[in-house]
Amino acid sequence: MRSMRWSVIALTAFLMLFSLSARPAVAGDGQIVSVAKRDFTAARLGRMGLDLLMEENGRVYIVASPGEMAALARLRVAYAIETGRFLRTGTQGLAAAGGINGAYHSTLELETDLRILERDHPGLASVRAIGETLEKRPIYALKISDHVLEDEGEPAALFVGCHHAREWISVEVPFLFGKYLLENYELSPEVRALVDSSEIWIVPIVNPDGLEYSIHVYRYWRKNRRANADGTYGVDINRNYGYAWGLDDIGSSGSPGSDVYRGTGPFSEPETAAIRDLFTAHDFRAMISFHSFAQDILSPWGFTTEPAPGDAELNAVAAAMAGLIAGVRGTAYSYGQGSRLLYLTNGDMVDWTYSLGGAPSYTIEVSPVDVDRGGFFNDESAIATIFEDNLPAMLYLTRYAIDHPLAARRLPPARRDRDGRSLVRKPKLAGPAAPGPAR
Numbered sequence: 001m002r003s004m005r006w007s008v009i010a011l012t013a014f015l016m017l018f019s020l021s022a023r024p025a026v027a028g029d030g031q032i033v034s035v036a037k038r039d040f041t042a043a044r045l046g047r048m049g050l051d052l053l054m055e056e057n058g059r060v061y062i063v064a065s066p067g068e069m070a071a072l073a074r075l076r077v078a079y080a081i082e083t084g085r086f087l088r089t090g091t092q093g094l095a096a097a098g099g100i101n102g103a104y105h106s107t108l109e110l111e112t113d114l115r116i117l118e119r120d121h122p123g124l125a126s127v128r129a130i131g132e133t134l135e136k137r138p139i140y141a142l143k144i145s146d147h148v149l150e151d152e153g154e155p156a157a158l159f160v161g162c163h164h165a166r167e168w169i170s171v172e173v174p175f176l177f178g179k180y181l182l183e184n185y186e187l188s189p190e191v192r193a194l195v196d197s198s199e200i201w202i203v204p205i206v207n208p209d210g211l212e213y214s215i216h217v218y219r220y221w222r223k224n225r226r227a228n229a230d231g232t233y234g235v236d237i238n239r240n241y242g243y244a245w246g247l248d249d250i251g252s253s254g255s256p257g258s259d260v261y262r263g264t265g266p267f268s269e270p271e272t273a274a275i276r277d278l279f280t281a282h283d284f285r286a287m288i289s290f291h292s293f294a295q296d297i298l299s300p301w302g303f304t305t306e307p308a309p310g311d312a313e314l315n316a317v318a319a320a321m322a323g324l325i326a327g328v329r330g331t332a333y334s335y336g337q338g339s340r341l342l343y344l345t346n347g348d349m350v351d352w353t354y355s356l357g358g359a360p361s362y363t364i365e366v367s368p369v370d371v372d373r374g375g376f377f378n379d380e381s382a383i384a385t386i387f388e389d390n391l392p393a394m395l396y397l398t399r400y401a402i403d404h405p406l407a408a409r410r411l412p413p414a415r416r417d418r419d420g421r422s423l424v425r426k427p428k429l430a431g432p433a434a435p436g437p438a439r
C-alpha cells in the first residue's frame with residue numbers, strides 16, 4: 001500500500017479541478033471526502049468500488065458522488081468533506097494549466113497530428129477510425145508498418161492510452177512512440193527492422209468523449225460519457241472488457257454513479273467494442289495500455305490474486321521493461337501482478353487481451369510516482385521525459401512480439417474461454433483495496 005502526503009502540487013491540482021467543476025454539474029459533482037482508515041476497514045468500504053484517491057495520516061480520501069456519500073451515511077461511517085480545504089489554498093494552480101490543455105492533445109489536435117504523420121510518411125503510416133463514441137467522435141488508430149495499406153499478416157503490437165479521461169499524459173506516450181518510429185525509420189536500422197517486420201498499432205485516445213469533458217468541464221473526469229439509466233453519467237471503460245466482467249463488486253462497481261462502474265454488460269461501450277474488434281482482427285502478440293500515475297508495470301491478472309498461467313514469462317518481460325526504463329535516467333518502475341501490486345480490478349483491458357491467447361499484456365502507470373509529485377496532473381515539461389523513459393521498453397516489447405508467436409505460449413484451455421464468469425473463482429480477499437491511483 002502506497003502512503004501519500006499532501007503537497008503544494010496536489011493542492012493546486014485540486015484547485016484547478018474544483019474551480020472547473022464549481023457549478024452543480026451533471027455528474028462531475030463529486031466531493032473529496034475523508035474517512036478514518038479504521039472505519040474504512042471496519043465497514044469494508046474497499047468493497048464499494050469507490051474512487052480512492054490517497055491515504056494520509058490515518059485517513060482515506062475518496063472522490064465520492066452524492067450517492068456514495070449517502071451510502072456512507074447509511075453505513076454510519078463518519079466522513080468529512082474535504083473539498084473546501086483545497087479551495088481555500090490560493091489560486092497559484094490555475095496558471096500552471098497553460099491554456100485549456102496546454103501541450104497536451106485534445107481529440108481534434110490529436111487527429112490533426114496523426115494526419116500530419118500520415119501525410120509525411122506515406123507507405124508507413126495510416127490513420128484509421130476503429131470506432132465511434134456515443135458523442136460521435138471517431139476513435140483513431142495509427143497503423144505503422146511497411147506497405148502499411150496492405151494487410152501482410154505480420155506480428156502486431158498494440159499501444160493504447162487514455163482509457164481514463166483525466167490521465168492526459170497517457171495520450172502522449174503512445175502518440176510520441178508512433179512519431180518516433182516514423183521519424184527514425186530512415187535513420188535507425190533497429191526501428192526500420194521493427195517496422196518492416198511487424199504492424200504497430202497505436203490508439204492514443206480510447207476515450208475521446210471523456211477526454212474532452214476533462215478538458216472543458218471537469219478536469220478530474222475518469223469515465224466515458226454514457227448517460228446511465230439513473231441519470232448519472234459514464235462507464236469506466238477499463239472495467240467493461242469481457243473477461244471476468246462483473247465478477248464482483250470489489251474490482252468494479254455495479255452502481256452507475258461510481259467512478260469504477262462497469263456498465264450494463266461486457267463490451268457495452270463503443271470504446272471497448274472498438275478495441276475488441278481491432279484486437280481480434282490482427283495477430284497481436286503484445287500490448288501496453290498506458291495510464292497514470294504510480295510508476296508501475298502491471299500484468300494480469302487483475303481480477304484475482306492467484307497467479308496467471310504463464311506468469312513467469314509475464315514477469316520476465318516486465319522486469320526487462322523496468323530495467324530498460326531505469327536505464328534511461330534511473331526512474332524506478334515497480335512491476336508485478338496488478339491485483340497484488342495495486343488492487344483488484346475486473347473487466348480491465350489487460351485481463352481480456354491476455355485471456356485470448358496469452359499475449360504479454362501490461363498496464364503501465366507512468367510517472368509521477370505519487371500525488372506528491374503531481375498525481376494525475378503532470379507538468380507539460382514532463383511529457384518528453386516520461387516518453388523517453390518508456391521508449392526503450394516499447395521498442396523491446398515490439399521486438400518481443402515479433403520474436404514470440406502466440407502459439408508457443410498458449411494458455412491452458414479453460415483460461416481461454418471468453419466467458420470469464422464460467423471459469424474464474426472468487427478471489428480470496430485480505431482487506432479493502434489499497435487507496436491509490438485508479439487505473
Ligand SMILES: [Zn+2]
Pocket residue numbers: 163164167291292438439
Ligand atoms: Zn487509468
